[in-house]
Amino acid sequence: MQPLGTSGKPAGKGLSLRMGSIGMAIMLVVFLVAVVFAANENDVVGWLVVIISLGWLLIFSFVVFTLRSAARKAGARIEEFNRAAGGGMAGPGSSPRSSAMRDEKLDHSFKIVQVQARVIRDHLGKDEGMVDRAIETIEITSHNARSMMKNNDDGPVEGTVVD
Structure with missing residues (x-):
């Protein structure tokens, strides 16, 4: 059992979720700003910047969601291992x-x-x-x-x- 933070979430997980969300928001803002400038200027360089920022946004999204999924799976496996191996004693708290x-x-x-x-x-x-x-x-x-x-x-x- 992990200690709970002030928000009721397990301690240590909130920071990584916030960092991923902040990074995603920054990448989304960069993409939207590039689209707005490209639409206003209507030149090839602006649309190239849009395409590049979209590529970075997609790569960042893939990495964030892949890492979150892998972290969830790893956490579940560690918890299962701890229940199976670490709780080897029959006592009040054992499963x-x-x-x-x-x-x-x-x-x-x-x-x-x-x-x-x-x-x-x-x-x-x-x-x-x-x-x-x-x-x-x-x-x-x-x-x-x-x-x-x-x-x-x-x-x-x-x-x-x-x-």
Whole structure:
């Protein structure tokens, strides 16, 4: 959410819109003045100035409208990305979409842990290298899942397991 300016519009967007509008108004005034002078003088040079100013007006209009459209699309994509990635925590301000994405990632993490537990059971006492890799995968997956839930980055949990 962007902070609002004094006019109620998101801060930072008003200036660029005003600059584009001011520039468009200036180009339009230049074109109209050229048309008036060309009509009064009725000479070839005046009409050449009109054609040139019309060309500049069209180029400026194309650039302004293209940039505004691209900025709107980029803003929408950034907002969508922020909702999907930045709101990865389920909390009071999170969207249902980000909660669903987080739940899907957590579900995938739990499936990985289940598969690695099966690998440990199947290879325990037979292939210690496979067991070590499975344990390491479980540690990494658990760390990633915990960081999704609590937004911490402490590294894998270490310590002694107490029965």
